[in-house]
Amino acid sequence: MSKTEVIILGTLHGLHKDHKKYSYEDIFDLVTFYNPDVLGVEIRKEDMNQPLEYLSEFYPYEMIELKSRFNHSMEVYGFDFLGHDLIDKLIPNNYFENHKKTLLEKQFEHDNDVVQAKTLFDIINQTRLDLIMDYNAQSINNGMYDLISNIYYKQMKFLFENTVYRELSDFYASRDHRIAQNIIEIIQANPNKRMVFVMGIDHRAYTIDAIKTFFKESIYLLPVINLKD
Numbered sequence: 001m002s003k004t005e006v007i008i009l010g011t012l013h014g015l016h017k018d019h020k021k022y023s024y025e026d027i028f029d030l031v032t033f034y035n036p037d038v039l040g041v042e043i044r045k046e047d048m049n050q051p052l053e054y055l056s057e058f059y060p061y062e063m064i065e066l067k068s069r070f071n072h073s074m075e076v077y078g079f080d081f082l083g084h085d086l087i088d089k090l091i092p093n094n095y096f097e098n099h100k101k102t103l104l105e106k107q108f109e110h111d112n113d114v115v116q117a118k119t120l121f122d123i124i125n126q127t128r129l130d131l132i133m134d135y136n137a138q139s140i141n142n143g144m145y146d147l148i149s150n151i152y153y154k155q156m157k158f159l160f161e162n163t164v165y166r167e168l169s170d171f172y173a174s175r176d177h178r179i180a181q182n183i184i185e186i187i188q189a190n191p192n193k194r195m196v197f198v199m200g201i202d203h204r205a206y207t208i209d210a211i212k213t214f215f216k217e218s219i220y221l222l223p224v225i226n227l228k229d
Helices: 013-018 024-034 052-058 061-070 100-109 115-132 144-160 166-188 201-215
Strands: 004-011 038-041 075-078 194-200 219-222
Touching (some): 004 024, 004 201, 013 024, 013 061, 024 061, 024 194, 038 061, 038 166, 052 061, 061 075, 061 194, 115 144, 166 194, 166 201, 194 201
Parallel strands (some): 004 194, 004 219, 038 194
């Protein structure tokens, strides 16, 4: 009996536009190369049948394009999660502009009482940026960025624990958890198939850890390769 194969492909959203080594087309070429039975994209399942105008308002270009390009040649699932208040609902206009998460992010940016946290985050973010801006899909998805990303979110949880910004770290953690759970459910529903899940690179580390913990040795996690010389 064949074994379930899973590829977790991290993307950079808008940074692909001018990226010399990891373009939008590189993403699409990788999916074509892997030729999966199932493709998962970072779009909520509630929104998968919405028109282009709606999707373009709320989702990264590569996710929308993946859905459009491959939905006739393979099963395409949406696995994103944006909050409990949106379950089984469409996203309202200007939803994110007034979302508590957005307001807290802006407040943190202008808060002069959290200099230590800002300095640490700036250092980690520069390290993360250095790991993605001059590297190809294989290098970006080889686990090094995942390691730094884990450090970033663990430090955020620690530094925000007793502050007004705890809601931010709680939101990020909750979203990662729900994304991983949605993907696990898709894998369970499609045994012995090859699946590619495409997501923002920050979600990759948590998702891989969750999949390994849940499935242990019962599936193959395949590496991301480089198609270019």
